[in-house]
Amino acid sequence: MLCSPILLLWTLWIMAVDCSRPKVFLPIQPEQEPLQSKTPAGCTFGGKFYSLEDSWHPDLGDPFGVMHCVLCYCEPRSRRGKPSGKVSCKNIKHDCPSPSCSNPVLLSGHCCKTCPKAPPPPIKKSDFVFDGFEYFHGKDDDLYNDRSYLSSDDVTVEENRSEYVALLTAPSHVWPPVTSGVAKARFNLQRSSLLFSITYKWIDRLSRIRFSDLEGSVLFEHPVHRMGSPRGDTICGIWRSLNRSTLRLLRMGHILVSLVTTTLSEPEISGKIVKHKALFSESFSALLTPEDSDVTGGGGLAMLTLSDVDDNLHFILMLRGLRGGERDQIQILVQILHQNHVIRELYANISAQEQDFAEVLPDLSSREMQWLAQGQLEISVQTEGRRGQRMSGIITVRKSCDTLQSVLSGGDALNPTKTGAVGSASITLHENGTMEYQIQIAGTTSAVTAVTLETKPRRKTKRNILHDMTKDYQDGRVWGYWIDANARDLHMLLQSELFLNVATKDFQEGELRGQITPLLYSGLWARYEQLPVPLAGQFVSPPIRTGSAGHAWVSLDEHCHLHYQIVVTGLGKAEDAALNAHLHGFAELGEVGESTPGHKRLLKGFYGSEAQGSVKDLDLELLGHLSRGTAFIQVSTKLNPRGEIRGQVHIPNNCESGGVSLTPEEPEYEYELYEEGRQRDPEDLRKDPRACFFEGQLRAHGSRWAPDYDRKCSVCSCQKRTVICDPIVCPPLNCSQPVHLSDQCCPVCEEKKEIREVKKTERARTANEGCFFDGDRSWKAAGTRWHPFVPPFGLIKCAICTCKGSTGEVHCEKVTCPRLSCTNPIRANPSDCCKQCPVEERSPLELADSMQSDGPRSCKFGRHWYPNNERWHPTVTPFGEMKCVTCACVEGVTQCRRQECTGNTCGTGSKRDRCCTKCKDAKQDEDEKVKSEETRTPWSF
Numbered sequence: 001m002l003c004s005p006i007l008l009l010w011t012l013w014i015m016a017v018d019c020s021r022p023k024v025f026l027p028i029q030p031e032q033e034p035l036q037s038k039t040p041a042g043c044t045f046g047g048k049f050y051s052l053e054d055s056w057h058p059d060l061g062d063p064f065g066v067m068h069c070v071l072c073y074c075e076p077r078s079r080r081g082k083p084s085g086k087v088s089c090k091n092i093k094h095d096c097p098s099p100s101c102s103n104p105v106l107l108s109g110h111c112c113k114t115c116p117k118a119p120p121p122p123i124k125k126s127d128f129v130f131d132g133f134e135y136f137h138g139k140d141d142d143l144y145n146d147r148s149y150l151s152s153d154d155v156t157v158e159e160n161r162s163e164y165v166a167l168l169t170a171p172s173h174v175w176p177p178v179t180s181g182v183a184k185a186r187f188n189l190q191r192s193s194l195l196f197s198i199t200y201k202w203i204d205r206l207s208r209i210r211f212s213d214l215e216g217s218v219l220f221e222h223p224v225h226r227m228g229s230p231r232g233d234t235i236c237g238i239w240r241s242l243n244r245s246t247l248r249l250l251r252m253g254h255i256l257v258s259l260v261t262t263t264l265s266e267p268e269i270s271g272k273i274v275k276h277k278a279l280f281s282e283s284f285s286a287l288l289t290p291e292d293s294d295v296t297g298g299g300g301l302a303m304l305t306l307s308d309v310d311d312n313l314h315f316i317l318m319l320r321g322l323r324g325g326e327r328d329q330i331q332i333l334v335q336i337l338h339q340n341h342v343i344r345e346l347y348a349n350i351s352a353q354e355q356d357f358a359e360v361l362p363d364l365s366s367r368e369m370q371w372l373a374q375g376q377l378e379i380s381v382q383t384e385g386r387r388g389q390r391m392s393g394i395i396t397v398r399k400s401c402d403t404l405q406s407v408l409s410g411g412d413a414l415n416p417t418k419t420g421a422v423g424s425a426s427i428t429l430h431e432n433g434t435m436e437y438q439i440q441i442a443g444t445t446s447a448v449t450a451v452t453l454e455t456k457p458r459r460k461t462k463r464n465i466l467h468d469m470t471k472d473y474q475d476g477r478v479w480g481y482w483i484d485a486n487a488r489d490l491h492m493l494l495q496s497e498l499f500l501n502v503a504t505k506d507f508q509e510g511e512l513r514g515q516i517t518p519l520l521y522s523g524l525w526a527r528y529e530q531l532p533v534p535l536a537g538q539f540v541s542p543p544i545r546t547g548s549a550g551h552a553w554v555s556l557d558e559h560c561h562l563h564y565q566i567v568v569t570g571l572g573k574a575e576d577a578a579l580n581a582h583l584h585g586f587a588e589l590g591e592v593g594e595s596t597p598g599h600k601r602l603l604k605g606f607y608g609s610e611a612q613g614s615v616k617d618l619d620l621e622l623l624g625h626l627s628r629g630t631a632f633i634q635v636s637t638k639l640n641p642r643g644e645i646r647g648q649v650h651i652p653n654n655c656e657s658g659g660v661s662l663t664p665e666e667p668e669y670e671y672e673l674y675e676e677g678r679q680r681d682p683e684d685l686r687k688d689p690r691a692c693f694f695e696g697q698l699r700a701h702g703s704r705w706a707p708d709y710d711r712k713c714s715v716c717s718c719q720k721r722t723v724i725c726d727p728i729v730c731p732p733l734n735c736s737q738p739v740h741l742s743d744q745c746c747p748v749c750e751e752k753k754e755i756r757e758v759k760k761t762e763r764a765r766t767a768n769e770g771c772f773f774d775g776d777r778s779w780k781a782a783g784t785r786w787h788p789f790v791p792p793f794g795l796i797k798c799a800i801c802t803c804k805g806s807t808g809e810v811h812c813e814k815v816t817c818p819r820l821s822c823t824n825p826i827r828a829n830p831s832d833c834c835k836q837c838p839v840e841e842r843s844p845l846e847l848a849d850s851m852q853s854d855g856p857r858s859c860k861f862g863r864h865w866y867p868n869n870e871r872w873h874p875t876v877t878p879f880g881e882m883k884c885v886t887c888a889c890v891e892g893v894t895q896c897r898r899q900e901c902t903g904n905t906c907g908t909g910s911k912r913d914r915c916c917t918k919c920k921d922a923k924q925d926e927d928e929k930v931k932s933e934e935t936r937t938p939w940s941f
Contacts, residue, residue: 042241043074043085050074051192051243052085069093069111162189163279164250166257168200168271169299169320181269182289182299185257186279186400188520192247194239195521196257197401201233201287201393203259203268209237210258210267213249236401236521251275271320278316281305283491284372286379286393288319297321300391302379306491311364313372315379319355319391322383328352330383336361337378337392338371364487372487373397373433396431397490401521404429404493405532406500408441408514411547411570414457414501415509419445420537422549422645423502423512427493435485435493437469438531439478439500440551441512443538446505451478454499455492463509466498494518512549514569522612524565526555535568535635535645546570546644552633560623560655565612568635568645617701618655626651692718699723713745729787729797771803771810780810788812798833818881828863828875836875839864857892868892884915 043050050056055073059066072089096112104113164187170180181203188195198209209222222237242250249255253274258267288300298321305314322330329349334357336344350357364372371377372395380392408423410416421443428436441448453467466489472480485493492498493516502512519527532551537544550568557563618626625631629650634643682698685691690701695708699718707716707725716725728745735749771780773788780786780803788796801812817834825835856868866872866889873881874896887896899915 041076041083041085042243043087045072045074045087049241050085050087051241052076052083053244058089066109068109162251162275163187164189164273165276165279165301165303165318166271166273167299167301167318167320168198168257168259168269170269170297180290180297180299181259182287182301183259183269183271184285184287184301185271185273187273189247189250190520192240192242194242194250195401196235196237196239197399197521198235198257198259199233199287199399200235200259200269201289203261205262206235206259207262208260209235210260211239212256212258214254214256219246219249219255234399234401236523238521238523276303276316278303278305281495282398283494284395284487285398286395288317288379288381288391288393290321291390291392298389298391300381300393302393302395304395306487310362311369311488313361313364315359315361317357317381319350319357319381322350322352322355322381322389330355332357333382333384334359335380335382337380338368338376343368343377366486369487373485373490375432397429397433398494399431400518402518403521403527404516405519405551405567406514406516407549407551407567407569408439408500408502408512409547409549409570410512411549412515413507413510413513414463415507416547417507417511418545418547419443419511420540420543420545420645421445421512422534422536422538422551423500423514424532424534424549424551425500425514425516426531427516429490429493433483433485433490435482435490437478437480437482439469440531440534441473441476441478441502442534443536444502444504444511446507448473448502448504449508450501450503452501452503453482454501455497456499463501519565519567519610522565524553524555524563524612526553526563527565530555532567533633533647533649535566535633535647537645539632539646539648540634540640540643541646544640544644546640548635548637548645550635550645550647552647552649554633554649554651556623556626556651556653556655559616560618560653562615562618562626563612564614564633565610566633566635567610569609620655623653623655627653627655690718690720692721692723694718694723712743773801773803773810818883834875836881839866839872859889859892859894861887861889861894866894 042052042054045058052074053076055071057066057068058070058072069092070089071092072087074085075088077084077086093111099113099115101115103116105116106113166185166187168181168183168185181200183198183200183203185196185198196209200206206224208224210218211220211222212218220239222239224235246255250273253272255273256270257273258270260267282303282305284304286302286304288302290298298319300317300319303316303318306312307314317334319332322332328351330352331347331349334346334348335342344361346359346361348357348359368377375394375396377395378392379395380390382388382390404427406423406425406427408425410419410421421441423439423441425437425439430436437453439451441451449470451469451473452463452465453469455464455466457463467482467485469478469480472478489498496515496517498516500514500516501510503509504511530553532553535550535552537546537548548568548570550566552564552566554562554564622631626649629648631649631651632646633649634646636642637644685698685700688701692699692701694716699705699716701718701720704715704717706712707714710727713728714725715728716723730746738747738749740747771782771784773780780801782803784803786801788799788801798815799812800815801810803810815833820835820837822837824838826838827835858868859866859870861872861874866887868889868891871886871888873883874885874887875881884899885896886899887894901915
């Protein structure tokens with residue numbers, strides 16, 4: 001199945017705005033959720049956390065991609081007795097072995113060339129010597145997230161979604177036992193994060209969840225919050241960024257999870273985390289507690305599921321604390337009861353050491369299936385003998401912190417449609433088997449005629465309807481309960497085998513359809529408190545007839561940080577595979593007027609069908625728009641770059657502290673004169689601790705401006721009370737007669753001067769035309785050429801990028817360096833792209849003698865000294881030696897001039913011969929064309 005990358009787009013829509021009011025960018029940046037107070041040891045690089053001993057290739061994002069010849073490593077360090085990490089990176093290209101064949105090739109995703117049929121050589125970690133640049137944990141880098149992370153996240157497909165379980169009971173070696181509490185902990189390992197939900201009985205005043213190794217060393221603790229779970233007897237949480245050694249302990253079953261209360265510092269109940277295949281198909285469960293109040297330290301867990309076809313009940317029992325004396329085998333009696341009446345029972349022998357047991361109860365009747373669904377069945381286990389033990393628990397539907405939800409789209413309909421409509425559903429499953437549903441429907445082309453819950457049809461014309469919800473539909477909303485579901489229905493619901501279907505007058509079989517799936521716990525509390533925001537093509541301006549749809553949860557926490565989670569579907573169907581294969585996701589947030597296109601700012605890009613994240617330091621104005629309901633969340637694709645689906649966001653809030661200013665309007669051309677955008681309130685700036693004071697003015701954090709000392713050729717930015725000013729670097733031009741405009745720093749070609757002036761007058765019309773560049777996360781106008789700036793590496797002078805306005809693509813090429821005649825070329829500056837021949841410098845003693853003598857004075861040009869009357873071609877980064885310019889040293893003064901050319905008498909049949917024009921014939925023209933194609937190569941790492 002083709003997993004197409006999806007585009008996430010934030011756009012702020014101002015419903016009533018003065019058209020004369022200047023539009024501005026909102027500097028919203030995606031950020032990871034804050035780490036726990038007890039930060040794990042590791043490294044932070046490019047806004048991403050890496051565990052100790054992890055290694056990775058940095059990714060600069062599109063269009064550059066992964067730097068396969070650079071390998072970074074998180075080295076373990078110790079600071080004041082505390083473990084920490086330091087990032088070291090090295091260029092490994094020089095470590096490549098020499099291939100043994102005469103025609104080596106460079107495979108995609110590799111740094112070293114290999115022989116065509118030979119396997120690529122592995123990188124030996126022991127040979128890795130870090131002598132490159134370093135980043136310490138805690139530095140604020142903005143490197144594009146690395147998609148080639150070679151760390152603990154780099155696990156196999158089977159391990160990428162591993163599920164674990166633990167049965168927590170009181171320790172048997174402690175006397176007297178402190179509690180009779182029992183808990184079930186269910187875990188889901190997603191990459192390097194461990195998601196957990198813990199259901200408990202007979203224990204209260206919980207304070208924290210503790211993870212430790214078998215020796216008792218604490219690995220991680222998670223506080224128990226009063227509002228940390230959607231259920232009263234369930235705890236939800238995430239252990240983020242497990243390092244490599246911890247993942248190894250987890251997979252070996254060497255980690256204990258414990259519940260700690262406020263009354264005792266030591267854990268009251270604990271259990272070992274083990275991997276269990278039964279979790280994949282578990283639909284029902286039960287916690288077994290001792291029935292004798294004097295018996296403590298024991299308990300059990302039952303995981304149950306149904307057969308795929310027959311109504312057979314499979315179950316696995318995990319038991320602790322059963323005492324069998326000196327016998328190796330313990331005989332147990334397992335009973336299934338309904339209102340204290342035994343309806344099924346069986347005998348079995350279990351090991352005294354490993355008290356686990358599996359069995360099947362065949363052919364449940366329809367009445368038993370109904371009791372099972374409604375939580376009316378009880379499972380008990382008791383041992384034989386006069387002092388037999390008995391423990392029991394009620395069987396209920398599986399409890400989890402996940403969210404049952406569904407996005408209904410036209411693209412997923414049995415007969416796909418493209419109407420721009422959307423359906424958004426949230427499902428709540430109660431312990432008594434009642435299914436509560438809330439569905440939002442919008443954008444349909446005609447009246448809704450039916451809303452149904454169905455199974456997957458065997459044929460498109462043979463639909464199987466389980467429950468008709470049409471009676472609960474009113475004004476685009478469906479809200480109701482399904483109380484008659486049996487165990488088979490609930491099993492299919494929890495196994496993602498049920499669908500919601502919306503039929504309309506124009507589409508009798510269904511205009512919208514969506515599969516009900518669980519959304520893994522993410523820590524976003526809004527999922528349990530509010531309905532998601534529907535995202536539809538009909539909400540875009542102008543409306544888009546699309547088969548895609550989505551919904552999003554958006555909330556503000558007590559710190560006024562924005563948290564969001566988005567689910568989309570219908571994007572990437574087979575008929576659009578050729579287009580969607582090239583999709584790249586980006587999210588934007590900006591102010592939009594009713595009649596003029598608005599400016600957009602990237603928020604987040606993602607691949608697949610889900611995206612989530614958080615944004616800090618929201619601007620006061622954005623918080624106001626969220627509070628008034630004039631903000632929209634929008635998802636865009638390459639096919640619809642101005643928005644494919646959209647939804648309105650309304651978050652009432654009283655947030656008063658902003659922090660990040662509105663950045664000025666982006667110029668149509670990268671190197672235009674920077675103008676001030678809308679001014680922030682001086683009072684807000686004075687309250688902002690990250691504002692900068694420069695040239696007698698307060699500047700907001702994140703803002704850019706042209707400084708007073710150089711309004712044309714410099715640009716400054718404010719980053720957390722620090723002002724950084726850089727000169728504008730002009731790209732080379734492909735014309736012979738560049739023109740210097742009065743208001744521009746960089747020259748332009750004469751033939752493009754008029755076009756440029758026309759475009760400046762049509763700025764409003766073309767505001768949405770251009771390219772988004774991932775490197776510095778900014779928009780470029782169509783036709784712009786620039787040296788790419790990629791944090792944290794800075795300006796890359798060895799490349800020239802161009803924005804192709806017709807396609808919105810960024811095309812970058814290497815700078816072609818001139819051929820050198822010397823045998824020992826050098827790079828004068830570390831940042832220079834091209835090498836140059838060294839200039840024979842006179843010794844300092846000779847220079848001193850020359851300066852003190854009465855003879856002619858030498859000249860210093862760049863870093864080199866030239867004697868009087870010497871001539872040379874200057875070297876300018878990144879273009880190399882300028883052959884058409886000659887400099888001379890005249891009595892200590894450097895004088896440079898371009899070579900003068902005589903008039904051209906050849907008409908149109910002429911070409912440039914290094915510096916001057918000369919006549920050319922057809923053969924020369926063809927040779928030049930071939931040579932040009934050979935030297936023009938795309939830039940790649």
